[in-house]
Amino acid sequence: MTRADGHTAAAPRTTGVPGQTRPQDSTTHTVCTEEDLLHVRHAVRAATVLAGFGIVDQTRVVTAASELARNAYVHGGGGTLTIEIVRRLGTTGIRLTVEDEGPGISDVDAALTDGFTTGAGLGHGLGGARRLMDDFAVRSEPGRGTVVTATRWHTRRA
Amino acid sequence: MNQRPTAGVPILRLGDVLVSGLLNELDDKSALAFTEELTETIATTGARGVLIDISRLELVDSFVARTLMDLSTTARLLGARVIVAGMRPPVAITLVELGIELAGVETALSAEQGMAALGWYRGASSQERPEP
Amino acid sequence: MTSSDTAVRERVTQVLRANADDIADRWVQLQREQAVLGSDLTEGELHEEADALVAALSAALEGGGRPQSLVHTHEDLNRNVTDLSLRRARGGASPTLASLAVQALKQALLEAVRRVSHESDEILAAALLINQLLDAAGALSFEVYVEGREEIIRRQSRQLLEMSTPVVRLWRKVLAVPLIGTLDTARTQIVMENLLQAIQDDQALVAIIDITGVPTVDTAVAQHLMQTVKAVRLMGADCVISGIRPPIAQTIAQLGIDLSTILTRATLADALAAAIPLTDTPGPDGTDAR
Numbered sequence: 224m225t226r227a228d229g230h231t232a233a234a235p236r237t238t239g240v241p242g243q244t245r246p247q248d249s250t251t252h253t254v255c256t257e258e259d260l261l262h263v264r265h266a267v268r269a270a271t272v273l274a275g276f277g278i279v280d281q282t283r284v285v286t287a288a289s290e291l292a293r294n295a296y297v298h299g300g301g302g303t304l305t306i307e308i309v310r311r312l313g314t315t316g317i318r319l320t321v322e323d324e325g326p327g328i329s330d331v332d333a334a335l336t337d338g339f340t341t342g343a344g345l346g347h348g349l350g351g352a353r354r355l356m357d358d359f360a361v362r363s364e365p366g367r368g369t370v371v372t373a374t375r376w377h378t379r380r381a
Numbered sequence: 382m383n384q385r386p387t388a389g390v391p392i393l394r395l396g397d398v399l400v401s402g403l404l405n406e407l408d409d410k411s412a413l414a415f416t417e418e419l420t421e422t423i424a425t426t427g428a429r430g431v432l433i434d435i436s437r438l439e440l441v442d443s444f445v446a447r448t449l450m451d452l453s454t455t456a457r458l459l460g461a462r463v464i465v466a467g468m469r470p471p472v473a474i475t476l477v478e479l480g481i482e483l484a485g486v487e488t489a490l491s492a493e494q495g496m497a498a499l500g501w502y503r504g505a506s507s508q509e510r511p512e513p
Numbered sequence: 514m515t516s517s518d519t520a521v522r523e524r525v526t527q528v529l530r531a532n533a534d535d536i537a538d539r540w541v542q543l544q545r546e547q548a549v550l551g552s553d554l555t556e557g558e559l560h561e562e563a564d565a566l567v568a569a570l571s572a573a574l575e576g577g578g579r580p581q582s583l584v585h586t587h588e589d590l591n592r593n594v595t596d597l598s599l600r601r602a603r604g605g606a607s608p609t610l611a612s613l614a615v616q617a618l619k620q621a622l623l624e625a626v627r628r629v630s631h632e633s634d635e636i637l638a639a640a641l642l643i644n645q646l647l648d649a650a651g652a653l654s655f656e657v658y659v660e661g662r663e664e665i666i667r668r669q670s671r672q673l674l675e676m677s678t679p680v681v682r683l684w685r686k687v688l689a690v691p692l693i694g695t696l697d698t699a700r701t702q703i704v705m706e707n708l709l710q711a712i713q714d715d716q717a718l719v720a721i722i723d724i725t726g727v728p729t730v731d732t733a734v735a736q737h738l739m740q741t742v743k744a745v746r747l748m749g750a751d752c753v754i755s756g757i758r759p760p761i762a763q764t765i766a767q768l769g770i771d772l773s774t775i776l777t778r779a780t781l782a783d784a785l786a787a788a789i790p791l792t793d794t795p796g797p798d799g800t801d802a803r
Contacts, residue, residue: 278471279706283471283475285439286475289440290479293444351479378671468747469713470709470710470748474702477744477747482743483747489749490748490749491749494716495749
C-alpha cells in the first residue's frame with residue numbers, strides 16, 4: 224500500500240527529446256481466450272509498476288484494461304491489446320490500445336453511456352474505462368472492428 | 382467436471398454461516414462456478430449468512446462486481462444475508478470511478494467485522510484483533 | 514560527409530581527448546566566474562560533472578552521426594546534458610545560469626582548439642562543428658531545465674494538496690477529514706486515497722468529512738463528496754458529512770442535489786456525537802452486540 228506521505232520515489236529518468244511523446248516500450252498481447260484476459264491483466268500491472276505508478280493508479284489502469292480486453296473478447300470476437308510506456312513533458316504514461324475486428328459499434332456515444340450493455344456485464348465497461356483513464360478515444364465503424372486508445376499519466380510524485 | 386465445475390474456492394460452514402474468500406486469480410468461468418456452488422450450498426445447508434472475504438482481491442472489474450451483486454440478490458432470495466468484507470482502498474476507489482457502487486451488497490471492513498455483523502462474536506479473552 | 518569534415522571532426526576529437534582534463538577544469542572555472550547568482554553545486558560536483566560530459570562528448574564525436582543531432586542520438590551524451598540541466602533546475606539555479614553552463618563549455622572547447630591550431634581555416638571549421646554540436650546541447654539543456662522546473666511545480670502543488678487534506682483520528686474508530694478550499698477531481702482523488710488508507714490502517718468504522726472550510730458546494734463538489742462517501746461505504750465503513758453552513762444548505766436544496774442517503778450534521782461536534790453510536794458493532798438483527 225502506498226501512503227500519501229513519506230518517502231519519495233526516485234524521479235523517472237528523463238532522457239530523449241523532451242516535450243515530445245515517444246514510445247519507449249511496447250508489447251502486444253492477444254485477447255482470444257479467458258486465460259488471455261488474465262495474462263493481459265498481469266502484463267498491464269507489470270507495465271504500471273515499471274512506469275512507477277502508485278497502487279491506486281495501477282489498479283485504475285489494470286481495471287480499465289480488463290474492461291477493454293473483455294469488450295474485445297466478448298463483443299469483438301477476440302483481438303489484441305498493446306501496452307506502451309509513453310513520455311510527455313517529464314511525465315510517464317501507460318497507453319493501452321485495444322483492437323478487434325468484430326462487428327464494430329454503430330453508436331459510439333451511446334456505448335460510452337453508463338448502463339449501455341449488449342452482454343453480461345454491468346454496462347459500465349466502455350464509459351467506466353474512460354473515467355479511469357486520462358485520454359480516451361474510440362474509433363469504430365459497423366462491420367470494421369473497433370480500436371480503443373486510452374492513456375493514463377503518472378500523477379504520483381512524478 | 383462437466384457436470385459440476387468447481388471454482389476451486391473453498392466454502393467453509395460455521396454453524397449457519399458460510400465463509401469463503403476470493404483470491405486474485407479469478408477468471409470469468411471460476412467466478413460463475415463459484416456463484417453456482419455457493420448458491421447451491423446455501424440452499425442445501427439452509428445458511429442464514431454468507432461472508433465473502435475479498436481482502437486479497439487486487440482488482441474488481443465490472444464482471445466481478447456483477448458476480449457479487451448477483452450473488453447477494455440470489456442469496457437474499459434464499460434467505461441468506463451476504464457480507465462482502467475487506468475491500469482494499471484502491472479497489473474501492475476504482476469501483477466508484479467506474480460508476481459501480483455495488484448496490485444491494487453489504488460490506489464490512491474486515492472478515493471479523495463481517496462475522497460480527499452476521500452474529501459471530503470473538504471471545505472476551507481475545508482483546509486484540511489479528512492483523513488482516 | 515566530406516573528407517575535410519571528417520578531418521575537422523577527427524581534429525576536434527583529438528583535442529578533446531588530449532586535453533580532456535584541461536577543458537573540464539577551464540569549464541568549471543568559467544562556470545565559477547559566471548556564478549554570481551550562486552548555485553548549490555560544489556566545486557567537486559562541478560568537476561565530476563565536467564569530466565563525465567567531456568568524456569561523453571569525445572565518445573559521441575568518435576561515433577557516427579550528424580553533429581547537430583548527436584546530443585539526441587548519443588545516449589551517454591544525452592544523459593549527461595539532461596542530468597546537468599536537471600541538477601541546475603532542482604538546485605534552484607536561474608535559467609540564465611543553466612544556459613550559460615553549456616555556453617561556457619563552448620568557450621573552453623574553442624580555447625583548447627585555438628591553442629593547438631594556427632590555421633584560420635581549420636579553426637573556423639572546428640568552431641562551426643563545435644557550434645553545431647553545442648548549440649543543440651544548449652537547446653536540449655534549456656528544454657530539460659523548463660521541464661525540470663515544471664516537474665518541481667507539479668510535485669509541490671501535489672504536496673500542497675496532500676498537506677491540505679489531513680486525516681485525523683477523533684475517537685476510537687472515528688476518523689475526520691477537515692476539507693479546506695474547493696473539491697475538484699484531483700483533490701477528491703487525494704482525499705479518497707488518504708481517507709481510505711487511514712480507514713484500513715485504523716480499521717475505522719466511521720469517517721467524518723467536515724466541509725466547514727469549503728466555500729461553495731455546487732453540483733460538481735456534491736458529486737465528488739458522493740463519490741468519496743460511496744468509496745468509504747464500499748470499504749465497509751460509514752460516512753458523516755459535517756459543517757454544512759446555512760447558505761450552503763440552501764444552495765444544495767436550490768440545486769436539487771440529493772444528499773439524502775448521507776448522514777449530515779451541522780457541526781463537527783454533532784457529527785462526532787452521531788458517529789460514536791455507529792462504532793458499536795450491531796448484532797444480526799441490528800441490536801447492539803456489546
